[in-house]
Amino acid sequence: MIRWALVRAPLLLAGVSVAVFAATEALPGDAALARTAGRATAAQLAALRADGGLDDPVWLRYLRWVWGLLRGDAGVSLLSDRPVSDLIGQRLPAAVILAAAALAVTVPVMLSLAWVAGTGSVAGRYATALVTATAAVPQVVVAAGLTALFAGVLGWLPPVSLVPAGGAPPPATLILPAVSLALPAAAYGAMLLRGVVADTLALPCVRDAERRGLSRLTVALRYALPPLLAPTVRILALVSAGLFAATAVVETMFGYAGLGELLAGAVANRDTPVVQAVAMLAAAVAVGGLLVADVLAAATDPYRARS
């Protein structure tokens, strides 16, 4: 189980790298055209291409790109002519701070909603309806609604979250983006986890423990939580990966200079080296999260000894 998870993660990443390269290399035009912006003659273009190895076959360019990534060299931005690794390094702290703040809200909200919704009580039915409805609403709507209320009508929080150069973002500017990221993620995760909780609470061992008159806390901790651990970790990994990708929308809305905004801008400007590097970083986070989840799930599997 663990061995398969360890084999699968690099395979997945390799598959993603091929897909990312193929999706971005299908563009008409190339780096030479983009860099010179139509101001070069055919001879100059040819020289530039030969110099940068752009005439090489696709597989060679792919291998060169992967080799560069492995050594931490992601190429040069077509837009600003700066090394992509510099651009990413500059924005990484802000991106990590926002993601951490959003996850700090997401995880407790998601777990408690899923637990309440899974119990099947009256409150559980309301929680299920709330979770299903919130998960259906697009992220932009959540962000717009929160902004209209807290920045527009009440005026408590700033509507844009500019990060000062070389400094940490002020906490007040983090609230709206973090909550906008957290609410849809928590609702989506709770929707996935609710069914698992309901199934677990219906297990014979949990029912028996309830009938034997054990306290609710004991039943929850000793009988319900162990089988819930593995699926919860998997869903957390999925939700965190989705949240990381969603920063593109939320950071763009609030003008927050993180990695998501960098990716969104690069996509809009067809700045392929930046798109490739940030997409691979996001995919690596997603695959890494799944790997951790698989390993934890295997380690906490009560039937591990049998298989």
Add this chain to the structure above:
Amino acid sequence: MIGVALCGAALVPHDPLLPLGAPWGPPSGDTPLGTDALGRDVLSRVLAGGRHLTGTAGLAALIASATGIAGGLLAGWRDGPVSRALSALADLLLAIPLLLIAMLLAVTLPGTVAVVAATVCGGAPLTLRIVADAVRRVRTAGYVEAALGRGESGPAILRREMLPALAGLAGQDLGARFVVALQIAAALSLLGLGLAPPAPDWAAMIRENLGGAGLNPAALVAPAAALALLCLAVSAAGHAAVARSRGPR
């Protein structure tokens, strides 16, 4: 709600592209929801701004659902290399966040096509998994074995015996894919990868009017509410389809 989104453009009181007054003017008699960043009528733009989004998402959902159901029937009917390959492909696609796939596709494809392609990439695997599981369960049901015993061919059984049994599931699935397609379309459109600027579009309106949240909140709230209502309506319709197919208990 889908009807309003598709036909609202016929009901606009003003031209949604023409400025009427000062930017972010408050609601008045002539403009019930006030004006937007360029002084255009918010109500007209909201009425006209749902058609492209809804059409794209509906098309994307149909293609994604159909692809997923076809794949699910194929993967669930026989266990073999085809089934394993389809499941592996689905797992690969599901491991990557959907929005990331959508943005990658948007690098080369125009926005509308990217929404359709991303919905297929991210939605069809889920449909495939659900349908394949359902087919595996139904495969050993009495009426399917009876049809096999009568000597009917595999495709005929899939079409005549299995598809009707999956109708409710397919209805809910279509609703779920529609919602996801709307979410992707809204996200891409917000990132400026949707319709070109002057055209009215709910997600683009949200971005344009974010700066005026303090001056005319209605310009921000109205398109957001329209988008939310549309998603909730589609999602509820999907759940109703599954409830109806189960029948009264």
